[in-house]
Amino acid sequence: MTRKEIKPLDGPLIAQVKVPGSKSITQRALICAALAEGESILEDALRSEDPDLLAHALAATGAKVEFSENALRIGGVVGSPRLSGKEIFMGNNGTGARFFLAYSSLGKGTPIVLTGTKRLCERPFKPLIEALQAWGASLSCLKKEGFLPIKITGGGLLGGEVSLSVSESSQFLSALLLVGPYTREPAVIKLSSPLVSRPYVDLTLAIMKNFGAEVEEKEESFFVKPQKYQARHYQIEADASSASYFLAAAALVGGKVTVANLPKDSLQGDAAFAGILSRMGCEISYGQGVTVSRDPETPLRGIDINMGRYPDLVPTLAVVAAKARGKTIIRGVPHLRFKETDRLKAVATELRKCGVPVEELEDGLIIEGTDNIKGAEIETYDDHRIAMAFAILGLVAHGMVILNPGCVAKSFPNFWEVLEGLYQ
Ligand SMILES: O=C(O)C1=C[C@@H](OP(=O)(O)O)[C@@H](O)[C@H](O)C1
Numbered sequence: 001m002t003r004k005e006i007k008p009l010d011g012p013l014i015a016q017v018k019v020p021g022s023k024s025i026t027q028r029a030l031i032c033a034a035l036a037e038g039e040s041i042l043e044d045a046l047r048s049e050d051p052d053l054l055a056h057a058l059a060a061t062g063a064k065v066e067f068s069e070n071a072l073r074i075g076g077v078v079g080s081p082r083l084s085g086k087e088i089f090m091g092n093n094g095t096g097a098r099f100f101l102a103y104s105s106l107g108k109g110t111p112i113v114l115t116g117t118k119r120l121c122e123r124p125f126k127p128l129i130e131a132l133q134a135w136g137a138s139l140s141c142l143k144k145e146g147f148l149p150i151k152i153t154g155g156g157l158l159g160g161e162v163s164l165s166v167s168e169s170s171q172f173l174s175a176l177l178l179v180g181p182y183t184r185e186p187a188v189i190k191l192s193s194p195l196v197s198r199p200y201v202d203l204t205l206a207i208m209k210n211f212g213a214e215v216e217e218k219e220e221s222f223f224v225k226p227q228k229y230q231a232r233h234y235q236i237e238a239d240a241s242s243a244s245y246f247l248a249a250a251a252l253v254g255g256k257v258t259v260a261n262l263p264k265d266s267l268q269g270d271a272a273f274a275g276i277l278s279r280m281g282c283e284i285s286y287g288q289g290v291t292v293s294r295d296p297e298t299p300l301r302g303i304d305i306n307m308g309r310y311p312d313l314v315p316t317l318a319v320v321a322a323k324a325r326g327k328t329i330i331r332g333v334p335h336l337r338f339k340e341t342d343r344l345k346a347v348a349t350e351l352r353k354c355g356v357p358v359e360e361l362e363d364g365l366i367i368e369g370t371d372n373i374k375g376a377e378i379e380t381y382d383d384h385r386i387a388m389a390f391a392i393l394g395l396v397a398h399g400m401v402i403l404n405p406g407c408v409a410k411s412f413p414n415f416w417e418v419l420e421g422l423y424q
């Protein structure tokens with residue numbers, strides 16, 4: 001078991017960092033580009049485990065994928081993936097797996113099997129599988145109904161009206177939307193439950209529009225007419241979730257951190273994190289990127305917040321809350337239990353190891369801030385966001401050790417180098 005010791009950082013911290021491209025945008029753009037006619041260039045696309053796994057899966061269906069220094073070139077399959085009979089391994093990439101399941105259902109050829117890590121095969125897929133089957137997809141779960149591994153026979157998607165539950169994940173809706181332009185009949189997706197993580201659906205609609213596809217939304221329904229994505233030269237933003245760790249460093253240590261390549265008008269919901277930190281006592285400014293600062297004399301204060309729109313920010317918010325005055329109540333995130341690990345249980349367990357009182361709720365956490373945060377040996381559960389959040393907490397503790405630090409490769413392979421830069 002490899003381990004990474006985190007040295008405490010004497011503030012005030014003054015730093016400027018850059019973070020890699022957005023994982024969510026990269027994976028949406030990959031699907032649109034793979035379905036389009038012609039060659040797309042995805043500038044500053046994220047190169048990490050998840051998008052690389054998706055890119056290789058798309059290449060296995062006939063898309064032409066070329067990795068260059070800071071771009072991905074994708075030659076599309078014009079709406080018709082070729083199923084090669086191969087097994088497709090998607091790691092623990094939930095977004096990539098849901099998107100690829102819908103994309104490959106458009107294809108034809110020799111049936112393929114989509115699978116992943118043990119954890120990915122425990123994560124929910126049933127609402128998406130049933131919706132694709134209602135659209136005529138030929139899918140069969142090989143071990144347990146509603147879960148990977150799944151055999152995909154392809155044959156195209158009829159379209160028409162389908163009802164979809166999105167209380168466990170917004171990715172089911174994003175996956176159907178992304179392939180909606182290629183169903184034979186107009187697609188109508190009616191939501192049958194409250195939608196979690198709504199900003200990711202807005203991101204899907206924005207990227208689809210960038211690639212030339214229009215979606216109409218009315219009340220709880222989405223309408224997608226048959227149309228075609230256009231190949232694009234597309235500039236991918238920096239990842240706002242990855243930026244959160246370094247903005248949190250400024251909040252925890254005191255001082256100022258600028259994420260130089262995160263735009264003020266980001267398409268990503270998680271760009272809201274700077275605003276959340278300002279509610280806790282930090283200052284925000286925008287110029288060359290986004291800057292968060294906190295005067296060491298101004299204590300952090302706890303907040304009561306519904307994080308249902310921003311699930312990936314919860315581990316980062318939780319470690320900031322560990323040092324905030326009073327209680328921080330995080331609500332509205334029952335779907336955190338379906339991520340790379342059960343993040344509510346994981347965050348509560350690991351914070352308690354650091355001497356931080358935590359009450360775990362069905363849908364959130366109550367965290368009692370303390371000035372006496374202890375270092376501990378942090379189990380990361382092979383979850384990149386647990387590793388990165390607790391690494392940042394380690395800046396204000398003594399003796400924090402992160403186990404299995406390599407799991408950051410999922411979304412932020414150079415995280416440890418960027419963290420090291422804070423000590424310069
Ligand atoms: O659509 C996306 O790119 C994502 C959606 C979110 O999942 P849920 O919609 O399941 O909350 C988020 O946790 C994930 O990291 C990326």
Ligand SMILES: C=C(OP(=O)(O)O)C(=O)O
Binds near residue numbers: 385
């Ligand atoms: C949950 C995440 O990703 P995914 O659902 O794509 O595995 C994440 O990046 O935090």
